[in-house]
Amino acid sequence: MSISQTISPQIPPKFLLEDGLSDECKTLLSTLRKQRSWLASHDFYNYQGFWLDPRLLGGVLACQQQFHAQQSDIILVTTPKSGTTWVKSLLFFLMNRKKYPIFEQDHPLLVKNPHDLVPFLELKLYVDGQLPNFSSFTSPRLLATHLSFGSLPKSIHESRTKLVYLCRNPRDTFISMWHFTNNLKLDHTNIKSIEECFDLFCKGVSPYGPFWNHVLDYWKESIEKPNKVLFLMYEEIKAQPKLQLKRLAEFLECQFFLEEEKCGVVDEILRMCSFDNLSNLEVNRNGKLSSGEENKVFFRRGEVGDWKNYFTKEMSEKLDHIIKQKFQGSGLSFLYL
Numbered sequence: 001m002s003i004s005q006t007i008s009p010q011i012p013p014k015f016l017l018e019d020g021l022s023d024e025c026k027t028l029l030s031t032l033r034k035q036r037s038w039l040a041s042h043d044f045y046n047y048q049g050f051w052l053d054p055r056l057l058g059g060v061l062a063c064q065q066q067f068h069a070q071q072s073d074i075i076l077v078t079t080p081k082s083g084t085t086w087v088k089s090l091l092f093f094l095m096n097r098k099k100y101p102i103f104e105q106d107h108p109l110l111v112k113n114p115h116d117l118v119p120f121l122e123l124k125l126y127v128d129g130q131l132p133n134f135s136s137f138t139s140p141r142l143l144a145t146h147l148s149f150g151s152l153p154k155s156i157h158e159s160r161t162k163l164v165y166l167c168r169n170p171r172d173t174f175i176s177m178w179h180f181t182n183n184l185k186l187d188h189t190n191i192k193s194i195e196e197c198f199d200l201f202c203k204g205v206s207p208y209g210p211f212w213n214h215v216l217d218y219w220k221e222s223i224e225k226p227n228k229v230l231f232l233m234y235e236e237i238k239a240q241p242k243l244q245l246k247r248l249a250e251f252l253e254c255q256f257f258l259e260e261e262k263c264g265v266v267d268e269i270l271r272m273c274s275f276d277n278l279s280n281l282e283v284n285r286n287g288k289l290s291s292g293e294e295n296k297v298f299f300r301r302g303e304v305g306d307w308k309n310y311f312t313k314e315m316s317e318k319l320d321h322i323i324k325q326k327f328q329g330s331g332l333s334f335l336y337l
């Protein structure tokens, strides 16, 4: 299927609109290095070593300055398009299984998109200069971010807040990001080619990139502080969902009771959060986020290895070479199939 067939005209999400930036952001932007982004409409800016859409800067600054982490907070950190939507739903089911028993018909995840239930700090809670209202959150608060390790609000480092980090192999991440970016465009005639975007990705220029720096910082932290950061991989959850869900539960100190396992709770959570189930819910087929994205753009194929339908031999070799260089000696490797 060609990319133009998958696109429907839509209003751009708020984070892509540059009007309404505060004076603080405009002043800061004028001092930052910039680089053409994947979208023709605006540039990326390099803030604290990572590339951001300009409209995100306000949210990033606000949450860095104002977010006060609680000891019990759980924050999902991801590189964009690594399966955030999936793991948000797993986390929500897991942590709320007392409050919302999973076999009940009125579970919030049946009527709400995971991004509405586990909001992004810099994309949802701190945008538009409004202070987020945390009063509806019960403890532990489930939150998410794409921020790099060094850009996290200070209080997250200083508290006992737990971080769940999710990454995905760079080939599928790139392809997923390319489709997503294309889906956000208004002007279909102005689509950047896969080659152009791949070239930028390889140079480290991608949303919240360089991809490798983002991943490596959290990987190192997960080794140094295994009680603080749990490192998950999309492909490993696909391959051994039960094992990885139990690992997640153990890390968050909410292990499954034997009785729950016997009743099929683990299997049911995995079934409810499966690509087929989530993507076919009415809310995810036809609903929209308050930021403008259609919920369906978060569900495309949900597979490992779709890169094979797009990558040339040269692309695979080039990215392999970069990944080998960047991850050498780290102990981290990726699964592509």
Ligand code: A3P
Pocket (backbone or CB within 6 Å): 078, 079, 080, 081, 082, 083, 084, 085, 086, 172, 175, 176, 177, 179, 273, 274, 275, 276, 278, 298, 299, 300, 301, 302, 303, 306
């Ligand atoms: P593809 O574009 O490869 O299909 P994110 O949630 O971080 O934005 O990532 C989106 C990617 O996760 C998309 O990948 C999407 O299809 C996939 N995804 C969404 N829900 C999923 C699920 N329940 N299981 C597996 N993959 C899922």
